[in-house]
Amino acid sequence: MGNTLKIQTLIDLTVDRAKKENAEHVLAEHLACELLLIPEIQTALISFGLKDIEKALYELENYTRKSAGHFSSDPVSSNVFEIIIKRSIAQALLESKKTPTDTDVLYSLLRESDSTAVKILKKQGLNVDTLLSFHQGSQVATVPKEKAKDSSSLYDKSKNLRTSKEAESKAAPTKNLETFTENFVQAAKTGSFMPCIGRELEIDKIIHTLTRKTKNSIILVGPPGVGKTTIVEGLAQRIVDGQVPDVLKDLKIYYLDVNNIIAGAKHHGSFEERIKNIIDEMQMVGNAVLFIDEMQTIMGVGGSGNLDLATILKTAISRGRIKLIGCVTEEDYRKHLDKDRAVTRRFFRIDVPEPSEDEAKKILKGLVPSLEKHYNLKINDTAVNTAVELSAKFIFDKYLPDKALDLLDSAIAKTKINYKGKKALIISDEHVAKEITNFTKIPEVILSENEKTRLVNLRERLAEKIFGQEAAIDKVVKAIYVSKSGLRTNDKTVANLLFQGPTASGKTQLAKEIATNMGLELVRFDLSAYQDKFTLSALIGSPPGYVGYGDGKAGEGLLVTAIERNPSCVLLLDEVEKAHPDILNILLQVMDYGVLASASGRTVNCKNIILVMTSNIGAEVEEKNRIGFNPSAEDNSDKFGEELKKFFRPEFRSRLDAVVKFNKLGHAQIELVVKKFFAELAATMKKNEITITLSDKALQYLTDKSYRSASGARIVETLIAEEIKTKLAEILIHTIKPKSKYLVDFDGAAIIIL
Numbered sequence: 001m002g003n004t005l006k007i008q009t010l011i012d013l014t015v016d017r018a019k020k021e022n023a024e025h026v027l028a029e030h031l032a033c034e035l036l037l038i039p040e041i042q043t044a045l046i047s048f049g050l051k052d053i054e055k056a057l058y059e060l061e062n063y064t065r066k067s068a069g070h071f072s073s074d075p076v077s078s079n080v081f082e083i084i085i086k087r088s089i090a091q092a093l094l095e096s097k098k099t100p101t102d103t104d105v106l107y108s109l110l111r112e113s114d115s116t117a118v119k120i121l122k123k124q125g126l127n128v129d130t131l132l133s134f135h136q137g138s139q140v141a142t143v144p145k146e147k148a149k150d151s152s153s154l155y156d157k158s159k160n161l162r163t164s165k166e167a168e169s170k171a172a173p174t175k176n177l178e179t180f181t182e183n184f185v186q187a188a189k190t191g192s193f194m195p196c197i198g199r200e201l202e203i204d205k206i207i208h209t210l211t212r213k214t215k216n217s218i219i220l221v222g223p224p225g226v227g228k229t230t231i232v233e234g235l236a237q238r239i240v241d242g243q244v245p246d247v248l249k250d251l252k253i254y255y256l257d258v259n260n261i262i263a264g265a266k267h268h269g270s271f272e273e274r275i276k277n278i279i280d281e282m283q284m285v286g287n288a289v290l291f292i293d294e295m296q297t298i299m300g301v302g303g304s305g306n307l308d309l310a311t312i313l314k315t316a317i318s319r320g321r322i323k324l325i326g327c328v329t330e331e332d333y334r335k336h337l338d339k340d341r342a343v344t345r346r347f348f349r350i351d352v353p354e355p356s357e358d359e360a361k362k363i364l365k366g367l368v369p370s371l372e373k374h375y376n377l378k379i380n381d382t383a384v385n386t387a388v389e390l391s392a393k394f395i396f397d398k399y400l401p402d403k404a405l406d407l408l409d410s411a412i413a414k415t416k417i418n419y420k421g422k423k424a425l426i427i428s429d430e431h432v433a434k435e436i437t438n439f440t441k442i443p444e445v446i447l448s449e450n451e452k453t454r455l456v457n458l459r460e461r462l463a464e465k466i467f468g469q470e471a472a473i474d475k476v477v478k479a480i481y482v483s484k485s486g487l488r489t490n491d492k493t494v495a496n497l498l499f500q501g502p503t504a505s506g507k508t509q510l511a512k513e514i515a516t517n518m519g520l521e522l523v524r525f526d527l528s529a530y531q532d533k534f535t536l537s538a539l540i541g542s543p544p545g546y547v548g549y550g551d552g553k554a555g556e557g558l559l560v561t562a563i564e565r566n567p568s569c570v571l572l573l574d575e576v577e578k579a580h581p582d583i584l585n586i587l588l589q590v591m592d593y594g595v596l597a598s599a600s601g602r603t604v605n606c607k608n609i610i611l612v613m614t615s616n617i618g619a620e621v622e623e624k625n626r627i628g629f630n631p632s633a634e635d636n637s638d639k640f641g642e643e644l645k646k647f648f649r650p651e652f653r654s655r656l657d658a659v660v661k662f663n664k665l666g667h668a669q670i671e672l673v674v675k676k677f678f679a680e681l682a683a684t685m686k687k688n689e690i691t692i693t694l695s696d697k698a699l700q701y702l703t704d705k706s707y708r709s710a711s712g713a714r715i716v717e718t719l720i721a722e723e724i725k726t727k728l729a730e731i732l733i734h735t736i737k738p739k740s741k742y743l744v745d746f747d748g749a750a751i752i753i754l
Contacts, residue, residue, distance in 0.1 A: 007100050010034060011085065018075040021068040025078040028109055029067075032117035033060045035106055044103070048134075051125040059120045080115055084108045107132060114335075176277040177285070180260045184236040184253040184291065196234025197366035198359045199227060202352055203234050209348045210289065210323060211247055217317050217324040219295060219344070221333050222352030225402025227363075228327040231352065232291050252288040253325075254278075258297045258309065275309060279316050288322070295326030296336035310343050317346045331601075360388045360400040364408065375412055377425040383408065386429035390436045396567055396605035411435035455484055458517060465513045465676075466506045468669030472499070472660045476510065479657045480610065493606050496591040496655055498576070499614045500644065501662025504715075507614040508574060514610065515570040523562050524572040527579035536582050541599040560598045568608040576613040577647055584652060587611075591655035617643050671703040673716050678744075681720060685728075689739045692728070697746040723751040 013034045018026040035041050036057045050056065088108040092100040100108075110128050112118055122128055177183075187193060196203070202220070209218050220228045236253050238244050244251070261274045282288045290313075316322045326347065328337060337344050355363065364384045372379055387408040388400065395403045411432045419425050459477045466473060479495040499507040515522040530539065541557035563571065576584070590596050594607035644659065653659075665673070678694050685692050702723070706716050724744055731742070731753060743754045 007085070007088070007102075007105065010102060010105060014081075015075065017064075018068075021064055023064065023068040023075045026075050026081050027064060027067070027078050027117075028080045028084060028112055028115045029060050029064050029117045029120075031081060031084065031105070031109060032121070033057060033064065035102065035109070036060070038102055041102060041106055044106075044131075045121070045126055048131040049125040049127040050121065056120060056124040059123075060117060063116055063120070080112055084112060087111070175281070176274060177254055177281045180274060180278060181254040181256050181290075184233060184255055185239050185251070188233065188236040188240045193233040193237060194230070194370055195366050196227070196230050196237065197363045198355060199231050199234060199352075202231050202350060203238065205350050206231070206235055206325065207238075207244055207248060209350075210251070211245060212348075215346065215348050217326075217347050218350055219326045219328060219333075219337075219347040220350050220352050221328055221330055223354055223399040224329055225399040226352050226354050227401065228352050229293055232325055232327075248287075250287050252285060253291050254282065254288060255291045255293070258292065258294075272312065275312050279312075279322055282322050289325055290322055291325045293327045294332075295328040296332040314343050314346060354399045355401060357388050357392050357400070360392070360404050361385055363401045364388060364404055367405065371409065371412065375416055377412070377416065377427060379408075379412070379427045380429070382429040383411070383427045383432050386432045387411070390432065391439075394436060394567065394608065395439055397564070407436060407439060408432060410438070455481065455518075461517050462510065462513050466510050467672040467676075468665050469506050469510065469662055472501075472506075472510065472662050475658050475660050476514065480514075482657075491607070492594050493591060494608060494610045496611045496657045497613070498656050498659045499612060499662060500617060500659055502664045503616060505662040505665055507662055508572065511570055511572045511612040511614070514612070518570075518610075520610070521566045521569040522572060523566050523569045524574065525559065525562075526574045527583065528575045530579050530583055533580050533582055535580065536586070537599065539583065540586060540596070541602075557598050560596055560602065560604055563596060563606055563609065564604045567605060570610045570612060571606075573611070573613045575615065577615045577617050584648075587613075588651060588655060617647055667703065667707050670707045670716070671699065674699060674702045674706065674720075677717050677720050678724075681724065690732070691739075691741045693741075693743050695743060695745040698744050698751055701746040701751070724753075727751065727753050 010031075014031045015026055017033060018030045021030075023030070036045075036053060042053050046053070084105065085108075088100040088104040091108065092098075092104055097104075109115075110118055110121075110132055113128070118128060206218055210216055220231060222228055232253065232255075235244075239248065239251055239253075242249065256278070261278075278290070282290065313322075313324060317324055324347075361384060364387065365381065368379050368384065388404040391398075391403040391407045392400060395407070398406070408427075411434070412427050414435060415427060415431045416425065458480070459473060462473045462477070463470060476495075476497060479497060483494045499510065501507060511524075512522055514520075525539075529535070537557065539557045539559040541560060563569070573579075573587075586596070590606050590611060594605065595603050596606055597603045644653065675694075678699075682692050702716070702719055706719060728742070728744075745752050745754055
């Protein structure tokens with residue numbers, strides 16, 4: 001197959017496709033759609049079993065459209081898309097090509113067996129394994145004899161021409177190590193590394209493992225940003241300081257960047273040649289260990305057929321030729337390494353957990369001298385403590401200590417740039433508190449002491465907007481106060497509240513007012529739209545094996561994504577009793593542990609949300625008791641409680657901080673609602689220098705009509721729009737007079753405007 005499309009053109013077309021669909025990410029499926037439009041690709045796929053090109057393209061396009069949203073910004077490349085492109089480029093380099101062909105991109109895509117794109121092609125009959133085997137076989141078969149001879153020349157020399165190899169080794173015994181690796185011990189001697197603090201246990205485990213005779217290679221597994229690479233740097237520093245056993249005092253640590261050994265490989269065999277030479281040179285040097293960050297990158301990289309970097313290293317480790325230290329995240333370990341047990345069983349696994357806040361403070365304080373020297377300023381301990389506390393509380397997609405250091409460093413840099421004073425600059429907690437607003441969507445007022453001031457009069461401010469529900473407001477405010485005063489467990493949400501009562505009694509409106517008065521975002525889901533079992537995947541994403549699984553944030557579910565984007569919010573779940581029981585089950589983890597896990601295992605932090613659920617359960621009981629002269633009409637609390645117990649299971653009820661009962665609004669409260677909405681309309685007209693007033697007759701008419709309606713307060717805004725705004729608009733369009741005054745009155749039949 002020829003190079004019918006340049007790779008840059010193919011990438012541009014793929015990105016344009018994602019843009020047109022308003023997608024958040026450029027997916028492998030977008031790329032597959034563009035590949036299927038290339039005639040030579042079509043021919044190849046059909047020859048290996050693909051039954052219907054048009055049907056495959058239809059399913060791919062249908063999938064990408066469903067996974068797209070309404071994102072105004074340009075889409076960003078997904079991890080899978082980037083891996084596919086980078087792998088095709090790497091393979092092209094190995095084949096002495098200036099740029100990959102569309103075919104190279106296709107084969108790279110087909111290696112992503114977990115992707116939806118490959119699953120759709122397989123579903124349409126494509127024999128992926130046979131096609132990949134043919135590709136690998138054709139690569140070997142089509143290598144010219146001259147290049148094949150060149151690619152194996154050094155290997156042959158090392159095997160058969162020992163004398164020549166020895167002469168070459170004497171001339172440059174560590175040529176490949178110097179070219180493709182970095183000596184960490186030498187870097188530690190020159191002071192290149194920041195100090196490693198608080199990871200003594202992990203370093204001790206590494207030292208113990210390296211002194212073993214068997215299974216003396218190590219893999220460090222932990223979240224990104226917890227300091228896995230820093231631990232290896234700390235080991236190098238210990239070697240320099242002589243704080244290791246005698247057997248390791250002359251240990252050399254060589255950091256290998258996999259991209260370095262791929263770059264510039266001119267032909268098949270060059271990659272293997274470099275790796276084998278590095279292993280040979282490490283044996284010559286003696287007492288050396290190879291360090292590879294992002295360990296998953298060794299899987300399937302380089303070579304042809306089954307000969308890749310992982311295979312070469314696995315063989316070298318099993319024969320005791322080298323020791324290796326690798327770093328990887330838990331997610332990448334499961335996705336890439338754990339599938340090849342022949343590789344992982346040769347490593348001793350050391351877990352690197354996220355440090356506690358106290359440990360993170362200790363780590364950052366140890367880094368302060370180097371930061372002060374770099375910026376030529378002073379950093380208060382309060383700034384360090386605030387960086388750790390605020391990052392732990394409000395930044396959830398990163399880990400300590402990296403996120404705290406990132407916040408502190410950014411705050412210092414911004415303050416340094418904007419500082420115009422002549423006195424020595426001292427970084428305090430205020431500088432850090434201001435900077436975190438750039439890291440999150442949380443308003444600065446929420447992060448400062450001003451939050452307490454806003455909470456003091458919260459009860460009164462809510463009562464000004466919500467009428468006739470004083471007891472409900474009091475219960476809500478008390479629950480929020482308990483959390484904000486520090487008396488609530490840190491592992492839970494701010495509050496778990498169930499608003500129970502008849503329709504149009506102010507449940508949803510109170511949630512909105514809480515968000516407004518506390519400066520929070522309101523994130524609302526109407527759970528009446530999630531009554532079926534399959535709708536759970538819309539909230540928390542598709543489980544493994546189903547369409548949509550693993551497609552970045554778009555496939556994690558609407559609820560998971562919404563909380564991730566608004567980590568400090570009022571989460572309003574309307575009509576919770578109408579949701580499928582499985583949806584209520586996922587709320588248990590939110591209420592009890594302050595986290596929400598997607599179907600793929602991704603978790604988001606819910607500790608800064610106020611969870612508000614609304615329900616109409618028990619409203620029928622109250623309505624029945626209001627009919628006639630029912631002596632129990634005054635107090636229905638027992639009836640409400642009984643209805644609640646019938647529907648919600650004990651484990652759900654026990655996690656609620658408060659069940660807030662809302663009463664049906666009386667005539668007096670409806671009148672206040674009418675006045676409120678009319679006042680808002682009058683304020684709008686005042687901006688246009690027009691004054692409107694409401695007569696007592698019109699007020700009584702609107703109140704009576706709203707009270708008699710089953711919708712109660714909810715219909716007030718509609719009535720004002722229909723009976724006042726429409727007539728007022730007619731007058732304003734035809735008779736525009738500045739500083740006019742109008743009276744809204746009732747003539748016994750309808751609203752009139754005078």
